[in-house]
Amino acid sequence: MVTDDIRAEVLELRAQLEDWNYRYYVLDDPGVPDVEYDRNMARLQDLEAQYPQLVTPDSPTQRVGAAPLDGFSTVRHEVPMLSLDNAFDAQGLVDFQRRVIDRLGTVDALIEYCCEPKLDGIAVSLVYRGGRLERGATRGDGSTGEDITANVRTIESIPLRLRGAGYPEVLEVRGEIYLPRAGFEALNATAREQGEKTFVNPRNAAAGSLRQLDPRITASRPLEFCCYGYGLVDGGSLPATQSAILEQMREWGQRINSDMRVVEGIEACEAYYEQLAVRRDALPYDIDGIVYKVNSLGLQERLGFVSRAPRWAIARKFPAQEEMTQLLDVEFQVGRTGAITPVARLEPVFVGGVTVSNATLHNADEIARLGLRIGDTVVVRRAGDVIPQVVSVVLEKRPADAREVSFPQSCPACGSAVEREESEAVLRCLGGLVCPAQLKAAIWHFAARRAMDIDGLGDKLVEQLVDAGLVKNVADIYSLGKEQLMGLERMGEKSADNLLAALQRSKSTTLPRFLFALGIREVGEATALGLARHFGSFEALASASESQLLEVEDVGPVVADHLRQFFDDQHSMAVVQALRSAGVHWDDIEVTPAQALPLAGQTWVVTGKLEAMGRNEAKAALQALGAKVAGSVSKNTDCVVAGPGAGSKLGKAQELGVEVIDEATFMLRLRDFGGGV
Numbered sequence: 001m002v003t004d005d006i007r008a009e010v011l012e013l014r015a016q017l018e019d020w021n022y023r024y025y026v027l028d029d030p031g032v033p034d035v036e037y038d039r040n041m042a043r044l045q046d047l048e049a050q051y052p053q054l055v056t057p058d059s060p061t062q063r064v065g066a067a068p069l070d071g072f073s074t075v076r077h078e079v080p081m082l083s084l085d086n087a088f089d090a091q092g093l094v095d096f097q098r099r100v101i102d103r104l105g106t107v108d109a110l111i112e113y114c115c116e117p118k119l120d121g122i123a124v125s126l127v128y129r130g131g132r133l134e135r136g137a138t139r140g141d142g143s144t145g146e147d148i149t150a151n152v153r154t155i156e157s158i159p160l161r162l163r164g165a166g167y168p169e170v171l172e173v174r175g176e177i178y179l180p181r182a183g184f185e186a187l188n189a190t191a192r193e194q195g196e197k198t199f200v201n202p203r204n205a206a207a208g209s210l211r212q213l214d215p216r217i218t219a220s221r222p223l224e225f226c227c228y229g230y231g232l233v234d235g236g237s238l239p240a241t242q243s244a245i246l247e248q249m250r251e252w253g254q255r256i257n258s259d260m261r262v263v264e265g266i267e268a269c270e271a272y273y274e275q276l277a278v279r280r281d282a283l284p285y286d287i288d289g290i291v292y293k294v295n296s297l298g299l300q301e302r303l304g305f306v307s308r309a310p311r312w313a314i315a316r317k318f319p320a321q322e323e324m325t326q327l328l329d330v331e332f333q334v335g336r337t338g339a340i341t342p343v344a345r346l347e348p349v350f351v352g353g354v355t356v357s358n359a360t361l362h363n364a365d366e367i368a369r370l371g372l373r374i375g376d377t378v379v380v381r382r383a384g385d386v387i388p389q390v391v392s393v394v395l396e397k398r399p400a401d402a403r404e405v406s407f408p409q410s411c412p413a414c415g416s417a418v419e420r421e422e423s424e425a426v427l428r429c430l431g432g433l434v435c436p437a438q439l440k441a442a443i444w445h446f447a448a449r450r451a452m453d454i455d456g457l458g459d460k461l462v463e464q465l466v467d468a469g470l471v472k473n474v475a476d477i478y479s480l481g482k483e484q485l486m487g488l489e490r491m492g493e494k495s496a497d498n499l500l501a502a503l504q505r506s507k508s509t510t511l512p513r514f515l516f517a518l519g520i521r522e523v524g525e526a527t528a529l530g531l532a533r534h535f536g537s538f539e540a541l542a543s544a545s546e547s548q549l550l551e552v553e554d555v556g557p558v559v560a561d562h563l564r565q566f567f568d569d570q571h572s573m574a575v576v577q578a579l580r581s582a583g584v585h586w587d588d589i590e591v592t593p594a595q596a597l598p599l600a601g602q603t604w605v606v607t608g609k610l611e612a613m614g615r616n617e618a619k620a621a622l623q624a625l626g627a628k629v630a631g632s633v634s635k636n637t638d639c640v641v642a643g644p645g646a647g648s649k650l651g652k653a654q655e656l657g658v659e660v661i662d663e664a665t666f667m668l669r670l671r672d673f674g675g676g677v
């Protein structure tokens with residue numbers, strides 16, 4: 001028997017879960033921690049298991065994936081899904097506007113355009129009837145696509161029910177399904193681990209995920225949806241501009257792109273393009289251009305379309321992120337820790353906005369998976385700030401004399417033995433600092449800005465110093481004389497003086513910087529800071545037992561082991577001693593017990609975009625001062641650091657009367673607490 005109370009609880013749970021989903025995906029601001037969401041979902045699942053008569057197809061429990069299909073059926077798009085014309089440069093945009101104006105006749109004001117980043121995904125149609133998701137379909141050829149309803153239902157950013165009121169009886173929402181970069185990387189990492197084929201790019205991964213006949217597989221892929229328009233509308237109406245329609249779609253629960261903007265005139269369109277081009281690499285998803293749409297639906301109607309593309313829209317494309325080129329050779333690079341990485345030497349090619357002549361090949365497994373041979377034509381991809389990757393081989397273009405890649409039996413830099421650890425795919429040189437390649441990398445790291453900050457000790461110079469035998473360990477750089485330096489290529493008196501002055505300056509450092517500069521495996525900046533704060537002095541750290549090391553936050557058994565190995569190694573300690581004899585010094589840090597840290601017992605929240613330090617760094621700095629950093633604002637929050645774009649967390653803080661500070665104030669406070677990183 002289903003009581004009214006139970007029915008009411010089920011309805012309330014659904015509304016609550018839908019609301020949290022909306023806040024998470026559409027407003028980009030989770031209302032509650034994941035555990036709270038999971039708890040409510042579990043409760044709803046329990047109730048629905050107990051009372052199956054209460055299960056509805058649009059319950060949030062019904063996303064996990066239905067039974068596999070035999071095939072996809074074909075659907076007709078009642079309103080065709082048009083395609084987009086392309087412009088490849090600024091002139092292409094100007095020509096577009098010319099055509100628009102010619103068609104419209106004289107226009108006295110600037111034309112308004114709606115600008116949207118062009119997501120590199122799969123265009124889909126979602127039909128809602130009575131506010132309920134009825135059908136999801138691919139664009140296909142624009143007239144007919146495939147029914148992928150079971151798959152789109154698993155995508156959490158697609159609402160199963162529309163929110164609010166006033167939506168048409170039938171509303172076809174159109175948009176793009178895509179895989180964010182992080183999801184793509186994670187998917188490929190898993191595939192790599194399991195020895196499966198990796199996806200070439202996020203777009204292919206999204207397409208492959210949607211084409212699954214088993215919706216449970218689709219459910220496991222972190223796909224997202226973003227609405228860009230509409231199709232069939234029946235029993236209701238939409239606002240009169242593209243931008244207002246998107247805003248309205250958002251009210252009804254659809255995700256829209258937060259970078260959508262309305263601008264006036266084609267020059268402003270080009271300016272928008274330039275702004276996004278700069279940010280392209282930093283976006284969490286791939287975009288391949290900008291779509292411009294004449295904002296007014298009235299004007300759109302007057303413009304109409306030609307051969308399936310609207311005259312009122314155009315896509316201005318970014319430079320391609322994938323290109324074909326030839327693999328000239330594979331060389332092997334030795335890193336700071338001795339890891340030997342195969343590097344592809346490529347026929348230079350312009351891709352992702354830069355000329356690429358090298359690409360990482362990761363390891364032997366990767367080469368085997370690609371089936372790569374020297375001489376092959378390969379597809380190179382450079383997206384975001386990531387290093388260029390070889391993503392596939394174009395087998396049709398393989399020359400008859402293509403050669404297999406052979407791995408070195410000894411270190412290519414020093415001839416020392418190499419080892420492949422069982423758990424690792426990487427080959428490692430066992431030469432330690434005898435290996436010039438490892439030594440060079442160690443010195444580069446030592447001199448880096450965030451380490452000892454030795455201005456002027458660049459790659460080329462280190463190369464010369466090591467090759468000439470002038471530097472055999474990092475400490476030797478402090479014994480270099482002016483005459484020696486001036487004997488080097490491209491080193492005049494002035495540069496030699498400058499370098500010596502920079503070396504002198506670098507001797508006065510801090511313990512965290514020094515620890516980071518030593519290049520101990522797995523000890524990054526944050527760990528170095530944690531170690532310095534915990535132990536206070538180099539001596540205390542060097543004599544700490546493994547279990548004492550493990551007391552430091554962030555330090556696990558692997559890091560502790562690397563640390564002990566370093567401090568137990570006579571050569572390493574001799575170098576540290578030599579550095580101190582050369583005058584490298586720092587002040588010990590007063591060790592503060594956790595309870596005595598300035599922000600002990602406080603809970604902080606960081607929200608919005610932090611320009612100077614980034615959110616993660618801000619969190620690390622707060623934690624180092626003893627604060628707890630929470631994901632949402634409550635009455636227990638002591639302070640909120642809010643950058644530009646802060647959303648409802650800021651609203652919540654104001655509502656609760658919690659202190660809110662901006663980034664500049666935050667930096668000042670950090671300085672007061674001595675917590676600057």
Ligand code: D41
Nearest residue numbers: 082083084116118119123228229291313
């Ligand atoms: O982000 C996109 N990929 C995107 C695609 C977008 N923001 N807007 C689009 N607008 C249209 C029209 C103007 C035809 C409504 C589109 C596409 N079309 C589109 N996507 C795939 C084919 C066409």
